[in-house]
Amino acid sequence: MAAKYRTHSLWVPYVFLAPFLLVFSTFVIYPLLQSVVLATQQTFGPGFSEFVFLDNFKNLLGDPIFWIATRNTFVYAAASVVLLLPLSLSLAMMLNRPSMKGRGFFRLIFFSPALVGAVFVGVIFGVIFQKRTGLLNNILYRLIGFDLDFPWIQDPRFVMPALIIASLWMWVGFNMIYFLAALQNVDKQLEEAATIDGANSWQKFIHVTVPAIRPIASFVVLLSIIGAFQLFELPWMLLNQGPGPERSGLTIVMNLYQTGFQTGDLGYASAIGWVLALILVFLALFQRRMSRSEET
Amino acid sequence: MAPFRIDKITDRFSPGFLVIAILATVSTIIVWMRPESTIEGLEFWVTSRPHYSSYKPVIDRWKATGEENVNLVLLEGRALERRMMSSFFTGTPIAEMLEVTTGAAKKAWRGPLEAVGFTDLTDILHEKGIYEQFNEPSFSGWTTRGRIFGLPHDVHPVLLTYRADLVEAAGIDVEELDTWDKFMEAMRPLVKDLNGDGRPDQYILEMAEASAGIITPLIMQAGGDYFDEDDRVSIDTELNARVLSKFAVWAAAGPNKLTADKTIGDGPGRKLQMDGYVLAWLTPDWRAGQERLYLGSLAGKLKLMPLPAWEEGGRRTTVMGGTMVGIPKSNPNPEDALRIAVSLYSDLEIARDMFAVTNIISPVKATWDDPFYDEPDPFYSGQPNGRLFINQAPHVPVRSASPFLELAGVEVGIAYGRLIKYAGAEKIYDPDVLYPKARELLGRAQKDVERQVNRNIFIDRNES
Numbered sequence: 001m002a003a004k005y006r007t008h009s010l011w012v013p014y015v016f017l018a019p020f021l022l023v024f025s026t027f028v029i030y031p032l033l034q035s036v037v038l039a040t041q042q043t044f045g046p047g048f049s050e051f052v053f054l055d056n057f058k059n060l061l062g063d064p065i066f067w068i069a070t071r072n073t074f075v076y077a078a079a080s081v082v083l084l085l086p087l088s089l090s091l092a093m094m095l096n097r098p099s100m101k102g103r104g105f106f107r108l109i110f111f112s113p114a115l116v117g118a119v120f121v122g123v124i125f126g127v128i129f130q131k132r133t134g135l136l137n138n139i140l141y142r143l144i145g146f147d148l149d150f151p152w153i154q155d156p157r158f159v160m161p162a163l164i165i166a167s168l169w170m171w172v173g174f175n176m177i178y179f180l181a182a183l184q185n186v187d188k189q190l191e192e193a194a195t196i197d198g199a200n201s202w203q204k205f206i207h208v209t210v211p212a213i214r215p216i217a218s219f220v221v222l223l224s225i226i227g228a229f230q231l232f233e234l235p236w237m238l239l240n241q242g243p244g245p246e247r248s249g250l251t252i253v254m255n256l257y258q259t260g261f262q263t264g265d266l267g268y269a270s271a272i273g274w275v276l277a278l279i280l281v282f283l284a285l286f287q288r289r290m291s292r293s294e295e296t
Numbered sequence: 297m298a299p300f301r302i303d304k305i306t307d308r309f310s311p312g313f314l315v316i317a318i319l320a321t322v323s324t325i326i327v328w329m330r331p332e333s334t335i336e337g338l339e340f341w342v343t344s345r346p347h348y349s350s351y352k353p354v355i356d357r358w359k360a361t362g363e364e365n366v367n368l369v370l371l372e373g374r375a376l377e378r379r380m381m382s383s384f385f386t387g388t389p390i391a392e393m394l395e396v397t398t399g400a401a402k403k404a405w406r407g408p409l410e411a412v413g414f415t416d417l418t419d420i421l422h423e424k425g426i427y428e429q430f431n432e433p434s435f436s437g438w439t440t441r442g443r444i445f446g447l448p449h450d451v452h453p454v455l456l457t458y459r460a461d462l463v464e465a466a467g468i469d470v471e472e473l474d475t476w477d478k479f480m481e482a483m484r485p486l487v488k489d490l491n492g493d494g495r496p497d498q499y500i501l502e503m504a505e506a507s508a509g510i511i512t513p514l515i516m517q518a519g520g521d522y523f524d525e526d527d528r529v530s531i532d533t534e535l536n537a538r539v540l541s542k543f544a545v546w547a548a549a550g551p552n553k554l555t556a557d558k559t560i561g562d563g564p565g566r567k568l569q570m571d572g573y574v575l576a577w578l579t580p581d582w583r584a585g586q587e588r589l590y591l592g593s594l595a596g597k598l599k600l601m602p603l604p605a606w607e608e609g610g611r612r613t614t615v616m617g618g619t620m621v622g623i624p625k626s627n628p629n630p631e632d633a634l635r636i637a638v639s640l641y642s643d644l645e646i647a648r649d650m651f652a653v654t655n656i657i658s659p660v661k662a663t664w665d666d667p668f669y670d671e672p673d674p675f676y677s678g679q680p681n682g683r684l685f686i687n688q689a690p691h692v693p694v695r696s697a698s699p700f701l702e703l704a705g706v707e708v709g710i711a712y713g714r715l716i717k718y719a720g721a722e723k724i725y726d727p728d729v730l731y732p733k734a735r736e737l738l739g740r741a742q743k744d745v746e747r748q749v750n751r752n753i754f755i756d757r758n759e760s
Binding site (some may be wrong): 040044045046047048050052062063064065090127130131132133134145147148149151153155157244245246247260263264265268 | 380506564567568751
């Protein structure tokens with residue numbers, strides 16, 4: 001009886017694992033391996049492919065369009081971290097004050113843009129940023145005589161700021177929720193002790209609150225960076241399904257999409273995908289190392 | 297044998313599991329028992345609802361009389377494009393005839409010639425005399441490496457729509473304005489600051505300043521293009537640079553600014569058109585149909601005129617957009633499909649309906665003499681707009697069908713945007729002074745496009 005039980009116990013875990021492994025292998029492992037093969041080919045659909053070894057990667061390094069996309073993505077990622085985090089944290093601190101009335105209502109209001117989706121936000125801000133007829137220019141014109149024809153999404157210099165504004169509107173409230181959760185776990189006794197020791201608000205924030213919320217802040221930084229490198233729908237819709245003037249809104253994923261699905265060069269697109277994956281791995285490792293060094 | 301007891305099952309399985317299991321079993325049985333649908337006759341996929349509505353009565357009549365058996369299917373544009381490319385790449389089922397736009401069609405000829413999924417119609421079009429029945433320049437958009445892969449659905453000549461009420465009130469007679477220089481100079485007094493904020497609110501011409509949407513048709517009007525007859529990149533040419541310089545001077549910020557950066561065709565753009573923000577804009581025949589639909593408040597205030605030429609006696613039109621019918625190689629009877637396509641496109645009833653609904657004129661020359669094209673159009677102040685477009689149809693420029701045309705357009709659009717900024721910043725209002733900068737920027741665009749073209753190992757330039 002014991003032997004029979006042992007025999008069963010040997011294959012039972014594999015039976016339970018099998019459905020997951022099957023799906024994971026089919027939809028993750030196989031495409032991943034296939035994309036490595038594709039990255040070494042030039043293709044016109046599966047029927048026509050030529051082995052080019054590392055030529056796709058070599059071309060990528062000399063491709064100005066790819067570098068524009070990379071630069072734009074890094075700028076957006078940097079802005080996401082530099083602007084998004086302080087704004088989210090400020091909002092969370094404001095809405096964490098027990099004395100504030102209607103906190104629940106405001107939390108919902110600030111969080112709600114994250115519920116509508118990037119496509120919707122892109123479309124709406126595309127209208128808001130219109131020259132002459134757009135809401136933003138019209139409000140500013142009436143308030144301060146701003147230029148009605150200010151080209152938010154027509155001039156390459158202003159496309160990235162416009163994109164960041166739209167992105168902030170969408171994500172500040174979402175990240176605020178993480179910080180709210182973290183703030184509610186800050187040790188009250190430590191705060192009280194700091195108050196008794198004569199610390200002012202800023203000192204309490206720097207020496208009590210920040211160390212307490214650091215793990216969540218690190219997590220939000222990582223999420224923001226990964227999200228920034230996956231950016232596609234928002235600029236795509238904001239810029240009328242294109243990369244914007246002078247490709248000022250082109251991101252790496254948009255470049256990948258246009259190459260793979262609009263021009264049909266899946267090999268080159270796979271190479272772009274792998275470079276993106278490597279960038280993300282590098283950034284994640286870097287962020288992890290930074291977090292660890294801060295902890296120690 | 298123990299009797300079957302329902303409580304044994306309900307004890308062992310939860311109600312949720314049972315509901316899912318029953319639903320799965322029943323739906324499997326239904327799907328399994330459903331008879332396989334078979335479509336008799338030839339299938340024809342289109343993406344435009346007006347096209348669909350025009351073809352439908354004729355196709356239904358053919359079916360009723362047993363003349364032809366065609367199944368017309370209306371699909372969303374991108375769905376058709378995806379299914380088309382999937383079929384060309386992997387052989388998935390597809391219709392026997394496809395109506396596709398320029399953007400979708402070009403994707404099909406990015407690979408080697410033998411990989412183009414459409415049937416090569418070149419020889420049969422000439423053998424059967426079909427080529428001569430259609431407007432010849434209209435085949436150019438569907439020709440790659442010297443081979444024709446589609447039958448043109450349209451010509452899409454371009455005229456200039458202008459605000460006749462405002463222009464005529466200013467005492468300007470457009471009949472005499474046969475070149476762009478004359479036109480812009482005569483209209484210059486109409487650039488006005490209407491709200492007193494020191495910035496003009498009324499411009500002469502609508503231009504897309506950050507894209508090649510308008511400058512490309514203007515380059516083609518002048519006889520320029522982005523690829524030569526052998527499909528080699530030819531962006532950096534004297535002619536292209538002259539066109540860019542001239543329009544950049546009119547678009548540059550400053551006292552000489554005559555054009556407005558507003559892409560028409562969307563809601564905000566149409567509002568500006570109705571508000572008189574721009575007084576003239578390029579109008580292909582299909583856009584005239586949309587204007588009638590969306591610019592109702594301008595009825596009777598607009599007129600059409602041939603585009604001003606680059607030089608006296610020059611071409612007065614250009615071309616924008618296009619649709620073709622193509623026959624996938626998977627169709628075993630391409631001749632039948634071609635016969636049906638020719639019948640549809642030559643049908644006078646369809647041509648009339650298409651013009652009445654969309655304002656698109658037929659590419660079949662035999663239809664051009666029909667009086668319905670001469671009917672006065674109250675929207676365009678009683679002008680016979682069909683005749684105006686037809687008069688220009690034979691003169692539409694031959695255009696490249698390179699699969700890299702879109703990329704070339706993007707690069708030229710970037711060059712144009714930079715040239716406008718440079719002219720504004722340097723206060724250059726003379727096209728001749730701006731010309732060297734235009735060449736420099738076009739040279740850069742040429743190199744960028746060449747880099748992408750040369751990367752493609754499938755297109756053998758010796759094929760062309």
